[in-house]
Amino acid sequence: MKHPVDVHVGKRVRHRRWMVGMTQQQLAEQVGIKFQQIQKYETGMNRVSASRLWDISNALGVTVSFFFDGLEKEASSKGDSPVDMMTDKEALELLRSYYSIPENQRRRLFDLARVLSDAA
Structure with missing residues (x-):
């Protein structure tokens, strides 16, 4: 079962990667993993370790905290089901x-x- 935090972090990875115009393959190469692992991170299927998140943040030019931005707001609005602009x-x-x-x-x-x- 996917954990909501892993899903949120994955969405933020995908969002930032897309905003800088980077493919999953390019990000994977910079981080030193296979692109399939990036796919799993972005969907929340696999958790991103702290050290891997550090590498991803450096590759995407953001701080690690970027991936957690909006998490509290998302958690507090669970019943409202607003349109998720990041998806x-x-x-x-x-x-x-x-x-x-x-x-x-x-x-x-x-x-x-x-x-x-x-x-x-």
Whole structure:
């Protein structure tokens, strides 16, 4: 049975890997394991050891604490079943595209989105 913490950490690994445009194979090579192990981590099937999480955090350019961000909030909202933005591929693609836009244009796009959401 998957532990909720392992599932959360796996989602965060997948999210960060995807945000930096890295494949499972590339991450596995940097960490020194097979890509199938990355798949198991990302689904929560296998637990990530502390030392392996340290290696993954270095490969993905984040602190170890990144993988635990939002865990308390997720645990407290179990009955609400909100849409998990980290598992929505379209939302992640939009976020990645948003951050690839130059900052001044990104700000204008953000203002436009805010106006459109207020009008809806």
